[in-house]
Amino acid sequence: MHLSKRAAAFLAQQQWRADAVRDPAVVARAFTRLGLQPSPALLDFQLTYGGLMLYAGLEPICFGLLHGKLARGDFSPPHKADTLIHEPPDEDRSHHLFACADTLYQMDFHLDEQGRYYENWQLHANSFDAIIEDKAVWAELRAQPYERVYFGYFEEGAIPVAALAEAFQVAPYPDLPPDLIYWGRNEQLVVRRSADKLMVFSLTEPADDVAARGEQLLATYTNAPSMRERTQATQQQAQQWATERAVRPWWQRLGAWLMR
Structure with a gap:
């Protein structure tokens, strides 16, 4: 992770959900169940940002590829804890997509194998670090x-x-x-x-x-x-x-x- 001082300060002020999954072995097992291996970018995202809570208006968005029992959106029961939500490649897309946020907010959040970040299936950034940088500038602007x-x-x-x-x-x-x-x-x-x-x-x-x-x-x-x-x-x-x-x-x- 290579963040600017502004972004690092912003990240340090955020809240984190208690059931964050940051054990590399747990992450590896979740991918193995799909017959896949976690790419370095996806593993880094989970270990760095798993459990991070940001907000869309008043609705919390908890980032991570895996979540525990506190899940409240797509990752909530009957979805099993520590299970990936995965979209395999298809005729219109050559890459895998992995749901990377748990929320009730009406938007889809994904990462591909390279760690590129998508909102509503549209590419928004080449890494999640760039999203943190973006949020940090927003916070600076609001002040x-x-x-x-x-x-x-x-x-x-x-x-x-x-x-x-x-x-x-x-x-x-x-x-x-x-x-x-x-x-x-x-x-x-x-x-x-x-x-x-x-x-x-x-x-x-x-x-x-x-x-x-x-x-x-x-x-x-x-x-x-x-x-x-x-x-x-x-x-x-x-x-x-x-x-x-x-x-x-x-x-x-x-x-x-x-x-x-």
């Missing part, structure tokens, strides 16, 4: 008076980093290892590009100007009309960020207590 001034969907992989840097005059976010998720920053703006979403946050720059640049990027590099409906459907999340920020600490403490 500052930024406002989200633009949100848009685009076709997967469509917008190059160079185009983002030119449009918003941003440089790579400090001390952030490069991955599929890109963060850029200047004195006024912070830009985040994930697999299919573009977000821009501002301290004082006018929202209309920023939004115009975002729309121009989508028009240039993706089929903007086909994405507009998805973008509009998510605008209601604009206030959710501030709301979660206010209530999350209390709910996180309660959630952690209930999961022990």
Whole structure:
């Protein structure tokens, strides 16, 4: 694991579920039952991040390939403790996928053999370390008076980093290892590009100007009309960020207590 100081500090502040599976022998037996061997990336993920609890709004997401008796989502009974949930390769996919989170949140979380991270079957990062780095930047951003001034969907992989840097005059976010998720920053703006979403946050720059640049990027590099409906459907999340920020600490403490 190679995390920035920011990400390591973020990880040290998180909660961990009591039934985390971190015995390499237990992990190996779970793979053997499927006729497989754990890749180094998958073994490292389980030993490093098994039991880590992050939150989607108020819902805890407990990461790990294996879970014990406290499971509450897909890994809960009648699913047996210490058993992998596995999707073998098929005609559309050449790699295995392993469920890597236990939660009631309505989203699927997977890793492939290389340790690449997927949400709802879409590749989001080349490693789970990159997700921790991403979460750490989010935490840093929430501690500052930024406002989200633009949100848009685009076709997967469509917008190059160079185009983002030119449009918003941003440089790579400090001390952030490069991955599929890109963060850029200047004195006024912070830009985040994930697999299919573009977000821009501002301290004082006018929202209309920023939004115009975002729309121009989508028009240039993706089929903007086909994405507009998805973008509009998510605008209601604009206030959710501030709301979660206010209530999350209390709910996180309660959630952690209930999961022990």
